[in-house]
Amino acid sequence: MSLFxxxxxxxxxxxxxxxxxxxxxxxxxxxxxxxxxxxxxxHHSSVYKKRQALLSLHDFPDSWENIFRDRGxxxxxxVLVACEKYATPFVWTDVPQLVSLTPRQRExxxxxxxxxxxxxxxxxxxxxxxxxxxxxxxxxIGRELPKATFPAAQxxxxxxxxxxxxxxxRKAPASLGLPREQTPPRLTRRxxxxxxLAGRGKSDRDVAQILGISDQTVHHHIEEAKxxxxxxxxxxxxxxxxxxxxxxxxxxxxRGIP
Amino acid sequence: MVDVITSNNRYxxxxxLDQMHRDRKTVFVDRLKWDIPVVxxxxxxxQFDTNAAIYLVATDPKxxxxxxxxxxxxxxxxxxxxxVFPHLCEKGVPVGDDIxxxxxxxxxxxxDIDPRPIRGKLLMALCEFGLLYGITTFxxxxxxxxxxxxxxxxxxxxxxxxxxxxxxxxxxxLAIKISPSTLQxxxxxxxxxxxxxxxxxxxxxx
Numbered sequence: 001m002s003l004f005x006x007x008x009x010x011x012x013x014x015x016x017x018x019x020x021x022x023x024x025x026x027x028x029x030x031x032x033x034x035x036x037x038x039x040x041x042x043h044h045s046s047v048y049k050k051r052q053a054l055l056s057l058h059d060f061p062d063s064w065e066n067i068f069r070d071r072g073x074x075x076x077x078x079v080l081v082a083c084e085k086y087a088t089p090f091v092w093t094d095v096p097q098l099v100s101l102t103p104r105q106r107e108x109x110x111x112x113x114x115x116x117x118x119x120x121x122x123x124x125x126x127x128x129x130x131x132x133x134x135x136x137x138x139x140x141i142g143r144e145l146p147k148a149t150f151p152a153a154q155x156x157x158x159x160x161x162x163x164x165x166x167x168x169x170r171k172a173p174a175s176l177g178l179p180r181e182q183t184p185p186r187l188t189r190r191x192x193x194x195x196x197l198a199g200r201g202k203s204d205r206d207v208a209q210i211l212g213i214s215d216q217t218v219h220h221h222i223e224e225a226k227x228x229x230x231x232x233x234x235x236x237x238x239x240x241x242x243x244x245x246x247x248x249x250x251x252x253x254x255r256g257i258p
Numbered sequence: 259m260v261d262v263i264t265s266n267n268r269y270x271x272x273x274x275l276d277q278m279h280r281d282r283k284t285v286f287v288d289r290l291k292w293d294i295p296v297v298x299x300x301x302x303x304x305q306f307d308t309n310a311a312i313y314l315v316a317t318d319p320k321x322x323x324x325x326x327x328x329x330x331x332x333x334x335x336x337x338x339x340x341x342v343f344p345h346l347c348e349k350g351v352p353v354g355d356d357i358x359x360x361x362x363x364x365x366x367x368x369x370d371i372d373p374r375p376i377r378g379k380l381l382m383a384l385c386e387f388g389l390l391y392g393i394t395t396f397x398x399x400x401x402x403x404x405x406x407x408x409x410x411x412x413x414x415x416x417x418x419x420x421x422x423x424x425x426x427x428x429x430x431x432l433a434i435k436i437s438p439s440t441l442q443x444x445x446x447x448x449x450x451x452x453x454x455x456x457x458x459x460x461x462x463x464x
Contacts, residue, residue, distance in 0.1 A: 004348040004420045011416055087403050125406045128374075133406075151421045151428055154402055159417075162409040 003152040006033055010156050014163035023167060024057055027160050034153055035146030036137040038117070041157075041164055043125075043133035055133070055164050064115040071111070072239045078105040083124035083134045089154055091145060092120040092138075119145040123157040135161055185228040187241070194221040199238040260316045260383035260454045265309035274315060277324035277366075279303055284367045293425055306361070310335050314383045314455075316376050326365040326376040328384060333357040333397065339431055343399050346431035348419040356394040360384065360434070378448040381411060385444055386455045388436040395433050402428040412447060413440050 001009075010030045017023045027039050040058035058065070068074065082090060082098045090098060095109065112120075120138035127133070135157035139145055146153075187195070190211075197207040204218045211218070222234065229240050263271050279301035286292045286302055297303045307329070316326040331337040333352060337359045340351045363380065365373035388396065400408055402421045409415055414435040421430035445451060 002348070004417070007417055007420060015414065126403075127406055127410045130410070151402075154428070155405070155417055155421065155430065158402075158405045158409060161406060165410070166412075 001033075003034070003149060006030055007152050007155050007159075011159045014159055017163055017167065018170070020057055020164070020167055023160065023163055024059060027057075027156070028059055030156055031137050031153070034137070034149040034156075035139070035143075036121075036153070037140045037143065038136075038138045039160075040134070040136045040138075041161055042135075043131070043161070043165075055161075055168055057164060061116065064112065064117065067111060067115060069239070072235065073108045073111070074239070074242055076102070076104045077108050079120070079122055079136065080132075080134060081105070083122065084132050086124055087126055089121060089123045089150065092122070113141065116141050118143055121145055121150060121153060123154050125158060125161050133161055187225050187228060188221075191221045191225040191228075192241070194218050195225055195238060195241050198222060198234055199242075259319070259456050260314050260379055261321070261456050262387065263313040263315055271315070271321075274317060274321065274324055275313070276301070278313065278315060278327045278364070279307075281324055281366045282327075282362055282364050285364050286362070289367070306331055306336065306338060308336075312387075314380060314387060316379050316383070324366055325371060326373070326380050327362070328360055328364075328380050329362040330384075330387070330396075331359045331361065333359055337361075339397050339399055343424075343429070343431060346399060346419045346422055346429065352395060352397055352418070352433060354395075356392055357433075358388075358393050358396055360396045360398045375448075378444075378450075379454045382441070382444050382448060382450060383454045385436055385441040386453055389438060389441060390455070390457075393436060395435055397431065397433050399429060399431050402430055405430070405432075408432070412443050 010026065013026050014023065017026060024039075027041075031037075031039050038058070038060050040060060041055060042058070043055035060068075068077075074080070078095050078099045078101055079092065082095055086098060092109065092112075095101070099105065101109075118139045118141040120136050123135040125133040125135060137153055137157070190213075193211055194207055197210060198204075202210070204215050204222075207218045208215045222237070225241070226232070226234070226237050229237055231237050231240060261271070261274075263275065268275065279297075283296055283300060283302035286294060287296055294302060295304055310331060312330040314328045314330065315324060317323060318325065333340065333354060338361055339346065339359055340353070344351050363377070365371065365376045365380075384396065387393070397418065398408075414437075416433045416435070418431040418433055421428040423429075
């Protein structure tokens with residue numbers, strides 16, 4: 001089968017899937033044909049600003065997923081930064097030219113290598129009004145990226161993302177592909193405000209000043225949010241809130257008061 | 259509302275068509291830097307803007323202002339995909355009485371205009387036109403960067419080939435399938451319940 005036959009078949013089958021795991025299996029099969037080992041399809045859309053269906057599908061090894069989450073790498077993933085800035089696909093070895101890397105961002109790239117990820121081909125997906133989505137196909141260490149398949153892979157990524165959006169929009173907005181019983185804890189607007197500002201490194205006093213409330217009220221909001229999330233530290237709270245898609249990475253960069 | 263302009267009624271729309279070509283020049287040449295011909299330094303017109311072309315043009319109620327437009331060409335005649343980009347189709351250029359090509363989707367670049375509702379109207383008009391005139395498939399050529407936005411419309415799209423480089427950008431050909439459920443889906447998404455096409459003085463399509 002030619003590359004195009006693979007793409008055509010993928011599109012036809014993706015149009016018929018109704019569940020995330022069906023889509024994952026289909027995508028995994030197709031990209032393996034191309035010579036990739038792993039895929040990730042991520043769309044973190046901020047419910048902080050407005051509610052949107054959310055997406056996080058991948059088949060990375062558990063070890064990498066755990067490291068990524070436990071170390072809070074989402075904040076510092078330079079691949080995500082590059083996606084927000086650029087519209088054309090890139091490979092991970094290009095990232096240092098696209099983003100001037102902080103030591104922490106470099107750490108994320110190095111940790112991926114240590115976890116066995118060799119190279120990656122990342123497709124930024126920008127849909128007006130819906131923020132930035134990311135589709136990455138990567139290889140294990142020691143395997144070359146199949147460059148000849150990149151144009152076909154870009155098509156597969158875009159069609160896969162659209163199929164995932166379609167599946168997500170049929171489910172409850174907050175489900176993220178999880179069973180409905182596992183919807184994330186709700187936070188009030190004020191609690192979210194405090195978490196975002198704390199996530200930007202502001203002290204309780206700074207947050208109080210910015211929001212025009214007292215230090216004690218800020219402390220109370222954050223403690224309540226921690227209680228709802230059942231976590232012990234602020235860092236854990238910010239990471240969880242981020243992964244539950246209440247806010248996105250960009251909200252935590254100091255781009256002015258939301 | 260969206261008017262249907264053909265060779266039979268275009269004499270009534272000369273100023274509107276002029277505006278359309280001016281706006282196309284601003285959008286495609288000045289902003290997007292496409293390497294396409296410009297006439298008189300102000301109008302974007304190419305070899306496919308002929309009597310065979312049909313234009314769906316969104317206007318204000320007085321029909322004095324071009325708000326947006328799409329150009330349609332029958333696949334059975336000279337068209338962009340068949341003449342210029344056949345290599346984007348792995349299995350041959352789709353040709354048939356029920357297959358038309360869509361090109362030059364453009365919304366007026368004025369700062370007082372919000373392009374999104376106009377684009378929505380043009381897409382619904384495209385669908386209504388297709389259903390009325392027995393068109394089952396619209397083909398198009400698109401930069402791959404626009405693919406996700408195109409797919410996000412929610413209609414059924416199929417790739418016709420793997421994207422190829424054209425003047426430094428990756429470009430691909432797609433086929434969009436039109437059916438009554440496509441129109442239903444679009445109307446639901448745009449929260450619209452009425453037709454947008456104005457057909458009062460349209461003669462038969464080419």
